[in-house]
Amino acid sequence: MTYKPALSTSELFAAAAATKSAAAGAHERAEHAPFSATVIADSGFRGPAFEASAARLASYNTALAASAVRLEQASVALLAAAGLQQQLDEAAEFIGVFAHSRVVLWLNGMSMMLDLRLSRTLLGAAGKEQDYDPLFDHPDESFESLHARHAQTVPASTMAAVDDAGGVILEAGPTATTVLVGDAADPSRVITMVAGATTGTPSKLPGELEKAQMLSEKTGAAVVVWQGYAPPPLLTDAASPHRAHAGADDLAMFQAALEERFPNAQKTVISHSYGTLLATKAAHQHGLLADDLWILGSAGVSGEHVSELTLAGPEATVHVVDSPEDPILMLRSGPTAAIGSSPSYIGWGGERVLGVKGGHTDYFTDPAFLSALQQRADPTA
Structure with a gap:
């Protein structure tokens, strides 16, 4: 009986690491935005153009900070999913030794449910063809x-x-x-x-x-x-x-x-x-x-x-x-x-x-x- 998980543990761990790195980069860029505004102000640049650029930099700071938070949340969700999928993989390996075919298929279902929940967490929706409560x-x-x-x-x-x-x-x-x-x-x-x-x-x-x-x-x-x-x-x-x-x-x-x-x-x-x-x-x-x-x-x-x-x-x-x-x-x-x-x-x-x-x-x-x-x-x- 074939174990066919919907998710890959190694890919989930890699995605969690990449997302965490992206969150750190977004945080860094968000911190640079106020510094850039200060540098422009210290240059003596004034007038409507300066005010517009300062407002734009402030909005960049807010947007980047929000993106960093979302990326951090995604990283946590991916890491949690990776841990759960790893447990399913280990269970399937153990069960496979005893050829319990029904349990293996149930583990496939668990992996698909994990995929569905991860999609809802990351995208705010199921990612399926309709919003269905299984x-x-x-x-x-x-x-x-x-x-x-x-x-x-x-x-x-x-x-x-x-x-x-x-x-x-x-x-x-x-x-x-x-x-x-x-x-x-x-x-x-x-x-x-x-x-x-x-x-x-x-x-x-x-x-x-x-x-x-x-x-x-x-x-x-x-x-x-x-x-x-x-x-x-x-x-x-x-x-x-x-x-x-x-x-x-x-x-x-x-x-x-x-x-x-x-x-x-x-x-x-x-x-x-x-x-x-x-x-x-x-x-x-x-x-x-x-x-x-x-x-x-x-x-x-x-x-x-x-x-x-x-x-x-x-x-x-x-x-x-x-x-x-x-x-x-x-x-x-x-x-x-x-x-x-x-x-x-x-x-x-x-x-x-x-x-x-x-x-x-x-x-x-x-x-x-x-x-x-x-x-x-x-x-x-």
């Missing part, structure tokens, strides 16, 4: 508390849909909400739904919650509608992998948060359409804590072979679900697809689910898919 950032907060806090921030229409589904809000941001339906106390299985370009928006949340309720009833699992990324706003934008790349780390962190809360539950990720690229990017780039990954109606996935995806362990499985009636299949040709590799190519290596029918939006009600999903809940089936 579940991973609140390991000790109960679901009841999370739900109550997020309920005060989401639109009334969103809250009505969540209440109708009996859901619990786990994450919330300006343009998306992540909701769990089903057993939130001690589920034996947790299914995470990763929506596509046309179903991952706030207006589609009620419909996605209906799917989640249906899946929960069919499988007995707790089901999460994950809206932790901003899907492409237009279908034409779905031809670009940018949004999937931006959201891949957030999905990896979310699955790590589920592992932390439900260590004994089976983790399932069901990705659809554009969401298949995001989910496979998470597994390819960061590692994804999933025991089974389902790829439905994909226009392209990350990785040239399924072996390039890092999941929860060696027994994890990847399932490819396609309907011959789905027009998205026209975006695939041999080993390639419109925005990545073709998961249906025989050389890619995923397990094919046969007998699926219907159009691009019919997968979640297809009997063949639902049967395969139910059977995967029992590894001996």
